[in-house]
Amino acid sequence: MSHSDRRLSQTDRTRHRRLREQGSEDRADLDAILSAGFVCHLGVRVDGDVLVVPTVYGSDGTTLYLHGSVASRSVVAAPEETVCVTVTHVDGLVLARSVFEHGVNYRSAMVFGTPRLVTDPQEKLAGLRCLTEQAAPGQWGYARQPSRKELAATSLLALSLDEASVKIRTGAPDDGDGPDARLGLWAGVLPLHARWGDLEPDPALPTGVEPPPHLTGRQGTPAS
Amino acid sequence: MSHSDRRLSQTDRTRHRRLREQGSEDRADLDAILSAGFVCHLGVRVDGDVLVVPTVYGSDGTTLYLHGSVASRSVVAAPEETVCVTVTHVDGLVLARSVFEHGVNYRSAMVFGTPRLVTDPQEKLAGLRCLTEQAAPGQWGYARQPSRKELAATSLLALSLDEASVKIRTGAPDDGDGPDARLGLWAGVLPLHARWGDLEPDPALPTGVEPPPHLTGRQGTPAS
Structure with a gap:
């Protein structure tokens, strides 16, 4: 996807099949969701099993960087596999009149692709800087930067943001204009804040x- | 795993290979992590690709319940596949003297297994109640409960907690007694609170x- 195209691409993996009203194809929503966090869930096949591993990430708007020990099973397997990286922010509980209409307000991005193992020293430093600054802005310049030995012990993966899917739900429950509205029950949202x-x-x-x-x-x- | 066995089982998938000091085999840690949340990341193979889908769960201490529309791709695929369900709580940033020692304080549980599609009406109601009450305690008795039609539109998956892996990191950075401690830099933790x-x-x-x-x-x- 070029930067001038502000719509997310449509592929078999990213096309919204259900709850289309929660699907976004706006590139700005993807960027905002990725910028708002620093921990993702990396899904990858390892020895035939699916692993879902929480891990730190950084995004420069084009590429998602993930890192791990060179000994990590998920990091070793990832460059040979199509992975799915999901970032989710939970914003609140949607408390409807019926249990069935209960839900969650959230912002979530799924990124699909085959990660590339970064071997160029300059790109590796830049990627680690991106990842560190996303979690802890200011720390790359403040803390001691990686030694050659530490760099060698770290694997950095680069995953293109070309194929991504975004889902967002905001606002009140959906049953305010249905028959359940006559039940006289309280309905609304209990927000969840991370601070x-x-x-x-x-x-x-x-x-x-x-x-x-x-x-x-x-x-x-x-x-x- | 029997309830009297308070240690988590050791399988090829759950054995801690790296960072063993962060691995827990205490069943109480698994229960506490699952009780503290209501959104997990379900990793499942769909049409050959790995999907990592954020979804609501409930745990009764023995079984993890997940639900979804009967039309959801991940829910339809799950009972035929070994899945990985991961629950993660991010508790803070670990700000060390070196970038390399930076990290995250977190509590995370991974559950492996092949989910069972719940078809018995009584078990389905009980599972949906467990799931609803985990996210919104008190709402099952307060809101209108599911109609027969709503139940038919909902798939409920049951995943045994028999095969699970727990990782926890707490406390200060690890480089307080190393050579970097002489750099004179501030180090500690920036806690993250969900409220x-x-x-x-x-x-x-x-x-x-x-x-x-x-x-x-x-x-x-x-x-x-």
């Missing part, structure tokens, strides 16, 4: 070492 | 319909 807490210093830290502003500024802010 | 917000009434609701105590009591409480 960063207060920094917890490492007990091993010498006294007098203060956290940098890029960390203190995150305390109490929304996390997805 | 229920304030109820948002359906705009279609007539005035004077108040939310029940099982919903108002949840406002502002921790969500995982």
